[in-house]
Amino acid sequence: MLVLVKPEDFPEIRGKLIEQTPLAAYTWLRVGGPADMLFLPKDEADLAMFMAQKPAELPVFVLGAGSNLLVRDGGIAGVVIRLGPAFGALQVEDEVFIRVGAAVFDKMLAKFAAKFGIGGLSFYSGIPGSIGGALRMNAGCYGTETADVLHSVVVIDGFGRRRIVAVDELNYSYRNCGAPKDWIFVEALFKGQKADPEEIFQQMQLIQERREQSQPIREKTGGSTFKNPPDHKSWELIDQAGARGRKVGGAIMSKQHCNFMINAENASADDLEQLALSVQKSVKETSGVDLQWEIKRVGRS
Ligand SMILES: Cc1cc2nc3c(=O)[nH]c(=O)nc-3n(C[C@H](O)[C@H](O)[C@H](O)COP(=O)(O)OP(=O)(O)OC[C@H]3O[C@@H](n4cnc5c(N)ncnc54)[C@H](O)[C@@H]3O)c2cc1C
Known part of the structure; x- marks a missing residue:
């Protein structure tokens, strides 16, 4: 109850x-x-x-x-x-470590690391979430993910206890964190390496340009709707299933990146969910692959 x-x-x-x-x-x-x-x-x-x-x-x-x-x-x-x-701290420790609060945006961490000549975190400049979300989702792109650069986290557990947990204990896998569901991430310690700030800023510039070209980053979207299955790209399977540009109510599969759903015309959450379910079904019928949701669906219908 x-x-x-x-x-x-x-x-x-x-x-x-x-x-x-x-x-x-x-x-x-x-x-x-x-x-x-x-x-x-x-x-x-x-x-x-x-x-x-x-x-x-x-x-x-x-x-x-x-x-x-x-x-x-x-x-x-x-x-x-x-x-x-109060969860917005950003601080360099021992030259190549950065302590960061869970409410900090990924992009802020990337910029901060670049400014202090700490390499390895520039991939965060392309991800529009917060550090808390990155820790839960094992966010990543262009060959690097959160687990690769993380040293440890501070969590508040379901009983209000503070714990410091090493990355190896978080059981990370592709876009998944094996930590208990009731853990709230409040802080993380990342480890980079010494690098030239100019070069890092250039990498970030390239990431931004690549995103502008390939993703509808100025639309109301949730990023990749489905995870990439082993040996496949979700967008290719969706394209093969003829679902690029498919619409349900005000929701549409982006024509630019067909694994991104867009709230184009006052879509309801139900429009978006039904659209993705219909795409999932078409992909199963055409390629036999069961696409797994990357977007988290929460709440009551
Ligand atoms: C345009 C666009 C591009 C994107 N590109 C990428 C990409 O390249 N790579 C990628 O990995 N993702 C990408 N995403 C998806 C998204 O940005 C990431 O999954 C991001 O890490 C989510 O962070 P968030 O703060 O928005 O989390 P939310 O969406 O708010 O939440 C996601 C999950 O994290 C949990 N969570 C959030 N904060 C905490 C916390 N403090 N403690 C415990 N759990 C928490 C939530 O409960 C939920 O389960 C993209 C999204 C968009 C819109």
């Missing part, structure tokens, strides 16, 4: 607890219903206290930059947590 909580159930919390908060504006696809309650923790101690005090059965969902999310039209049950400025 769904547990209902009210802001007044948490008198010691210093952050904001807001009931019935619309979530569409927090996501790149700009769809979805409200969160029963949105929690904006004041800082890490506040977050830990909330996690320790909340009823064990209360569903909790952590929202990053919303660039990999399809929030359904009925909204999200329980509490949605969004980390704010």
Whole structure:
């Protein structure tokens, strides 16, 4: 049974607890219903206290930059947590390590690393999420992923306990993190290597140009809808299935990059989900491959 909580159930919390908060504006696809309650923790101690005090059965969902999310039209049950400025630290340690808060955008980390001549993190300049989302998704591109450059993370677990966890214990695989689902990433320590800042900025420039050409980065999209199956590219399978440009309601498979869904004309979350399901079905029929969702679908229909 769904547990209902009210802001007044948490008198010691210093952050904001807001009931019935619309979530569409927090996501790149700009769809979805409200969160029963949105929690904006004041800082890490506040977050830990909330996690320790909340009823064990209360569903909790952590929202990053919303660039990999399809929030359904009925909204999200329980509490949605969004980390704010208190989780925005960026700091160099021992020349080649960077300590970064989970609310920092990937692009900010890439720029910061470039400025301090720390190489290996420029791939983040092309990913529009936050570090928290990158840690959960094992975000990556152009041959590098988060697990390759990560040293360790700080998490708040489902009981409000702070843990420092080494990358090897997070069981990373392609666009997946094996850490317990109720762990909230609050900080990460990345390891790069000494490099020339000019060269890093040039790499970032190339990444930006490549993205502009190949992806609809100025549209309401969630990035790759499906993961690439072993030995295949999802976009090729979708193209072969004749689904490039396919429409359902206001949702369309991008003509520029046909693994990207776009909210083109006031699509509902249901339009987007039905579109992707129909593409998945066509691909199965034409190539026999079961495409796996990369976008996370959350909430009530
Ligand atoms: C135009 C475009 C291009 C993209 N290109 C790429 C690409 O090249 N490579 C790639 O990997 N991805 C890409 N993506 C997808 C997306 O940017 C990444 O998956 C990104 O890492 C998601 O981060 P986010 O902060 O937006 O997370 P969200 O979308 O908000 O959430 C994603 C998941 O992370 C979890 N999460 C978020 N923060 C935390 C936290 N602090 N603790 C625990 N869990 C958390 C959420 O609960 C959810 O399960 C692209 C998306 C777009 C729109």
